[in-house]
Amino acid sequence: MSKDQKRFFLTEAEIPTQWYNIQADMKNKPQPILHPKTKEELKAEDLFPMFSQECSRQELDQTNAWIDIPEPVRELYKNYRCTPLVRATGLEKALGTPAHIYFKNESVSPVGSHKLNSALAQAYYCQQEGITNITTETGAGQWGTAVSYAAKVFGLEAAVYQVKISYEQKPYRRSLMQMFGAQVIASPSMSTRAGKDILTKDPNNQGSLGTAISEAIELAESTPNCKYVLGSVMSHVTLHQTIIGLEAEKQMALAGEYPDIVVACFGGGSNFGGIAFPFMRHNILEGKQTRFIAAEPASCPKLTQGEFRYDFGDVAGHTPLLPMFSLGHDFMPANIHAGGLRYHGAGVIASQLLKDGLMEAVDIKQLESFQAGVLFAKAEGIVPAPESCHAIAATIREAQKCKETGEQKVILFNLSGHGLIDMTAYDNYLAGNLHD
């Protein structure tokens, strides 16, 4: 056991007071988002019917590198931030690697994941703009839980459409959302036209993220003072997540190190951008050579095998057209346990950065991800979310390369959430019932 310091914290006064908007510093800006019907460049006003006005403006802001975090959001961040930066000495020892491995532990948030960083911001802006109701979809449930809690804090009503099969298979997630006061509806439901259409054709339909999104958007558009909130993909969501990397940068300085490699799992890109972009600005502005690795599931390989093109964000094709790496908006990924990574496209910022060679991507098979997760749990005592297991697997690959070469690289990864509410997945893995 090392006598080195294990965990690093900032004081409340040291917690960053602004988010970092990498769009302002990118040499090649993301290509414009297009209106789905007119195909013209989208303006912030075009997003107002769906999102809060402030989030709509943040979405398209390519000018301001630093955005103030509103005071009430900063106060709520204090409930769980700064999150620990941890030297993974147990994992290093288990691997026998000379690499120094650090992880940022976002699992300590009240809802168990990084998702709260943006849910609080989005709920706050809605409340400020006189919105009374918010709605969203959730698959695995991490985002739905964050929205339920954020709504409660700001006195908003939340309606969460949860994919029916998850609603039934993950009752603990549903209970958690209900405890925070949210209305949780199994999707497809009879509460929307989209849901009714599906159920009248197929009464046993088990739901999908695509259907749940359609129901949530329909509810938002048909309800006064109701907005739709989204947990990833969009640039404003990633902006809110940069608090992760900005804290980590200061904490790494406390540890006296700077990362050679930054790793995060990748669904829509918000936890990846959250930890990576603050460090990437030093690559862009000062010529640092840090590598950034996005770890995606092999079953949904938009970064490693997708095509860079304009595509819709949802299955039904109702969203604006986004310039992104995509497997096609009608791509149906296999039903892996990392539900948060089952998305066909990548956010527009990460897509541009990948195109320009500023970041890399690797794909991880399901068994490798759980193998990594169990090794990490035994070594560090924390059960990672199935999504986070992908980041751990990619980290282990790099640490093992260091073992071969003898290089003492510094690797930082984001532990985006814990897996305590996903133990069924581990059960299946440990029983040998999971397959790639």
Add this chain to the structure above:
Amino acid sequence: MSKDQKRFFLTEAEIPTQWYNIQADMKNKPQPILHPKTKEELKAEDLFPMFSQECSRQELDQTNAWIDIPEPVRELYKNYRCTPLVRATGLEKALGTPAHIYFKNESVSPVGSHKLNSALAQAYYCQQEGITNITTETGAGQWGTAVSYAAKVFGLEAAVYQVKISYEQKPYRRSLMQMFGAQVIASPSMSTRAGKDILTKDPNNQGSLGTAISEAIELAESTPNCKYVLGSVMSHVTLHQTIIGLEAEKQMALAGEYPDIVVACFGGGSNFGGIAFPFMRHNILEGKQTRFIAAEPASCPKLTQGEFRYDFGDVAGHTPLLPMFSLGHDFMPANIHAGGLRYHGAGVIASQLLKDGLMEAVDIKQLESFQAGVLFAKAEGIVPAPESCHAIAATIREAQKCKETGEQKVILFNLSGHGLIDMTAYDNYLAGNLHD
């Protein structure tokens, strides 16, 4: 929302390096523990067959107020300690109380509760003494999880006898223990004589803590290099838990306050003693007037309705005779969700302190405990363990008294664990299916 500081941490250098043994400072020492057969005063050597030698000595130490925490245990504490001291501003606001409420958040440990503080110490001493196997019982599963993880860290084999009904009803707990590498056996089992006797008479027996203890002790006694480890009641377990209060004392100083009231839930007394005893020493030695409140379940009211007498620690009557408040070692509490509080007796130290008026006790009904837990979850975002809900309920009672009198008392309680793996209990509560 308050602009006051919300959370308080110590640096690693400030984490206490010794545990506090209140026995040394008590004016009336606990009465001697007696040998179950000879009824003579127990010596440390009499405990060696069951526990590690070092824990046996700590158990009976009435001389040394400060016991060094071994360096390897301190290193492992760093993985999650110091735990946050949190000002419960959300709860204060929800109650509209002038009281200042703080909680020590032990739920952030890798296994989700304070139990790890002692499991690590006990596993370490076993390893140092050449022990290769440890065994224990678990009901709700918090202790079994801590033992599984601690055994893994120190390279020991762990066998956990889990009460059969919990084994079947709480599969997530079982998975967690198995992930850490423990063998988990539903009790009663065919692996011991005690288990076989029960199963041949009653093949459908659902198990009890008493049966699981009998099986674990039998395994320890019949296996070379195997010791039994215990999660509460015994004085050495409480000793290890004093890290909670010792940290909290320094953290309260950072907050510029000192508690008027300290509250914890009470099963066998280890989390209560852990947070209370370090503060209580200032009552004993310097005449401070802090109140200490143990919150027990109304269904198992040993402190408020039990009798102070010599009694066995287990149902079968195999343990030494302990001078304690007890409901009788054959008392069968109702099957409440706070499994960790379903124990018939109180540790000998707390029993003596209660007898001498140095602490108080209140009993809390199940519905009041869950009502408090849900209020806390909504206000602070953390789902408390059903056990911890009792401490929250007692805290709320005191905070409401402050509201009536206008007194700005400082209340500190211990959040002994999270309830993320006990959501079934909350489900039942929210659905109106729980009764007192």
